[in-house]
Amino acid sequence: MRVGVLTGGGDCPGLNAVIRAIVRKGVQEYGYDFTGFRDGWRGPLEDATVRLDIPAVRGILPRGGTILGSSRTNPLKQEDGIRRIQENLAAREIEALVAIGGEDTLGVAAQLSDRHGVPCVGVPKTIDNDLSATDYTFGFDTAVGIATEAIDRLHTTAESHMRVLVCEVMGRHAGWIALHSGLAGGANVILIPEQRFDVDQVCAWITSRFKASYAPIVVVAEGAMPKDGDAVLKDESLDSFGHVRLSGVGEWLAKQIEKRTGKEARTTVLGHIQRGGTPSAFDRWLATRFGLHAIDAVREGDFGKMVALRGTDIVRVPIAEATAKLKTVDPKLYEEVGVFFG
Numbered sequence: 001m002r003v004g005v006l007t008g009g010g011d012c013p014g015l016n017a018v019i020r021a022i023v024r025k026g027v028q029e030y031g032y033d034f035t036g037f038r039d040g041w042r043g044p045l046e047d048a049t050v051r052l053d054i055p056a057v058r059g060i061l062p063r064g065g066t067i068l069g070s071s072r073t074n075p076l077k078q079e080d081g082i083r084r085i086q087e088n089l090a091a092r093e094i095e096a097l098v099a100i101g102g103e104d105t106l107g108v109a110a111q112l113s114d115r116h117g118v119p120c121v122g123v124p125k126t127i128d129n130d131l132s133a134t135d136y137t138f139g140f141d142t143a144v145g146i147a148t149e150a151i152d153r154l155h156t157t158a159e160s161h162m163r164v165l166v167c168e169v170m171g172r173h174a175g176w177i178a179l180h181s182g183l184a185g186g187a188n189v190i191l192i193p194e195q196r197f198d199v200d201q202v203c204a205w206i207t208s209r210f211k212a213s214y215a216p217i218v219v220v221a222e223g224a225m226p227k228d229g230d231a232v233l234k235d236e237s238l239d240s241f242g243h244v245r246l247s248g249v250g251e252w253l254a255k256q257i258e259k260r261t262g263k264e265a266r267t268t269v270l271g272h273i274q275r276g277g278t279p280s281a282f283d284r285w286l287a288t289r290f291g292l293h294a295i296d297a298v299r300e301g302d303f304g305k306m307v308a309l310r311g312t313d314i315v316r317v318p319i320a321e322a323t324a325k326l327k328t329v330d331p332k333l334y335e336e337v338g339v340f341f342g
């Protein structure tokens with residue numbers, strides 16, 4: 001049997017660990033052959049492939065990024081995209097496709113599998129941890145670790161100058177990275193996209209923190225918005241690739257803080273540092289288990305399914321179920337950390 005593998009969407013630490021586990025088990029236990037597709041859905045769409053065998057996956061477990069490359073190409077948005085994928089897979093005699101990706105990549109896999117007879121198995125990935133149906137996605141733990149270390153470092157420089165330091169972390173639609181790293185790093189304010197924030201309230205927390213002779217740290221998710229946030233909202237724009245670019249809420253907030261509290265404020269935007277580099281031990285463990293279970297799903301012909309973590313078990317759920325709704329931060333969970341604000 002020949003199996004295709006692709007990685008789509010934003011890259012994420014642990015992608016190579018998944019690929020390695022799929023290939024190692026697939027070749028050694030089941031005698032499968034593999035074809036790697038380049039740059040997500042662009043690969044099967046344009047028949048762009050990468051050699052994928054045991055030598056190709058040697059030594060890649062601790063490496064960030066993806067040996068297959070990635071893109072946000074969506075074949076459903078191209079006129080004859082589905083037909084081209086079907087033809088290219090048939091020409092290469094590929095009988096199953098493992099798609100490793102987030103909401104968009106897996107959304108395509110669900111449609112191809114459920115409506116167009118392309119046998120797909122999904123593996124969830126995103127540093128944002130906002131995919132439903134799985135307790136965690138790999139990449140998230142690494143991103144939280146990097147953000148936490150950055151916040152630890154910001155504390156000492158903030159204290160030395162008695163400044164406010166705003167740390168902007170990733171998370172367009174969900175505040176999981178902000179919540180976890182902010183809590184782990186002892187931030188004094190955490191702002192998430194799920195709940196619009198009141199700038200006056202943020203400034204009141206900051207002022208009270210200074211009164212206690214501490215320099216405040218504010219962790220803000222890139223998708224967080226102020227209640228009166230038209231200025232920030234209007235800056236949201238699409239780049240020349242059609243991707244949404246957020247305006248830099250961290251910079252905006254630091255200016256507001258300076259204006260309203262009279263205290264000096266600086267912003268650090270962590271950006272893609274959270275996505276690059278070697279995966280944490282937890283992410284290697286999770287990614288490897290996802291890979292092993294994904295190739296078992298192929299073996300059993302259980303298509304249209306995605307592997308997911310529930311507690312410590314790896315289960316299978318319909319891909320369509322996992323992509324129907326984003327997993328956002330529960331207001332109760334956010335309220336729980338509010339005790340540390342100010």
Ligand code: F6P
Pocket residue numbers: 010011126127128170171172222243275
């Ligand atoms: O992977 C998800 C994510 O990290 C978001 O939090 C972020 O907004 C986005 O990717 C940025 O991706 P890119 O710069 O690749 O478009």
